[in-house]
Amino acid sequence: MPMNPMPINDDDLQAYADGQLAEERRDAVELALARDASLAARVTAIREQNAALRDAFDPWLDERVPPRLIAAAEGPAHRGILARGWPALAAAATLLLGVAIGWLGRDAMLERAGTPTSFAREAAITHVLYTADQRRPVEVWANEEASLARWLTRRMGTQAHIPDLGPLGYTLVGGRLVAGNEKPTGLVMYENLDKQRLTLQWRLTREKSAEAGETAFRYVHEDGVSVFHWVDDDCAYALSGPFDRQRMLGLARVVYGQLAAAPKTTPAVPAPAPGTAPRAPAEPPKT
Amino acid sequence: MVDAPLPHPELLAAIPRLRRYARVLAGDAARADDLVQETLARGWEKRRLWQPGTDLRAWLFTIMHNVFVNQRASASREAMNVSLDADTETGRAAWQVAVPPQQFTRVELGELLQQVGRLPVEQRETLLLAAVEELKYEEIAATLSVPVGTVMSRLSRARDKLRRMADERPAALKRVK
16 A cells, blocks of 8 residues: 555544554554654643543542432332332332343334334335435425424324434434324434435334333344334334444434433323314323 | 343443543532433433443443533523523533542642633533543544544644643642642
C-alpha cells in the first residue's frame, strides 16, 4: 500500500493519543510525530491530561454506594417486596418460573402471535413501499411534529414517541398509519441529505406483559433492506433502512436509547369516538 | 438460548461508574443519585434489550444520557423557559468536590475537577467517556446520539479549554502544599 497522502489532522492526533487510531493510519501519524516536535508535544499533552483526569475522577469510584441504589440494582421484584409485601414475591416467582419454562418455545410462540419475525418481514415490505413514494410517502408531514405524535397516539391507542435523529443527520419526513393484520402499525420516516430514508414502525403486540413482552434486538436483511426489530413492553418496533448491519445497529441503538428513556407509557386510552374527549381509564380494583 | 437478565454482580459493579457519570451530568450528588436510580429502574425494565457480550456500562450510560436529556427538557419547560442551555451558569452546574483537596496526592487534581465543572455539559460528558471511561469513539457516539465527528470536535474543544484554563491559572497550579 502506498503511504496515505492525507495530512495528519487533530482527529488523528486525538485518536492516536487515546489509543483508538485505525491501524492503517498509525504509521503515517508516527512518521509525522517523529518529524514534527509540536505534534508530538500535542500527543503528550493529551495523554498527560487523560492521566490527570483519571487520577482526579477515580477517587469518586471509592465512595460508598447508598443502599437505595443497591436495592434498585436488585430489580423491580426486590423493590416490589419492599413496597408491597409478599404477594408481589409470589407473583414474581410465578412469572420467573413461567419465563424459565417458556423461554425456549418463546420465539415460535411470538412468531405465531405475529410478533417479531413476521413483523420484521412486513416492516421491510412496508419500508420499500413507502420510502419509494416520492409524492406522498407520509400522511402527516413533519412540520408539526407535536401534532403528528398526538395523532399517532390517538389512532394507535398507545403513546407514540418520535425519536430525534437530527444530530445523526436524519430529519423527520413525517408519519403514517399502515393497515396491519389486526392492529394498525405506526410509521415515521426520516431522510438524510443523500435522500436515504429510514423508517421506524411499531405496533401493539397481543400479549401485553411488561415482564415477558420484551426480546433482544433481532436483525434481518430482506431484499436490500436491513431491519432491526425488538419488542418492548407492549409494542413491537422495527427500524428499517438501506444500510449494512453495523450502521443500522448504531442507528437502532440510538432509537432504542431514546425510547427507553421516554416518559413512561400511559395506560392505553381506548380509541375515542371522533369528537369525544379522551378520558383516563378507571384504575382497576386492587385485590 | 437462555433468558439473560442483567447480570446482578455486573450491575452492582457498574453503580460507581454510573454515579460518576451522573455527577458529571447533573452536577450535584443528590440529583446524580436520583438519576442513577432512574437509570437502574429503566435498565431493569428494558433488560432484555441488552445484548450479552456487549458493554453493559455503555448500555446503561446510553439510558442515563437519554433520561438526563429528557429531564432537562421537561425541567426547562416547567421553569417557564429558564434556559438550561449548556453555556449558561445553571447548565454548567459546577459540582462540589466531595473529596477534600488534601486527599489528592497532587493539589492540581482538585483544581482540574473544578475546571472540568466549568465546561458545558456536552463537553464534560464526552470527555469523561473518552478520557476516563476509555470508551470507543463509536460507542460514545451511540451513547450520546451524535455522529462520531461531533464526539471528536467536542473532545477537541474540551481539551483545549482545559489547557487554556490551566495556563491562565499557573499560580493556583503551583500552590502545592
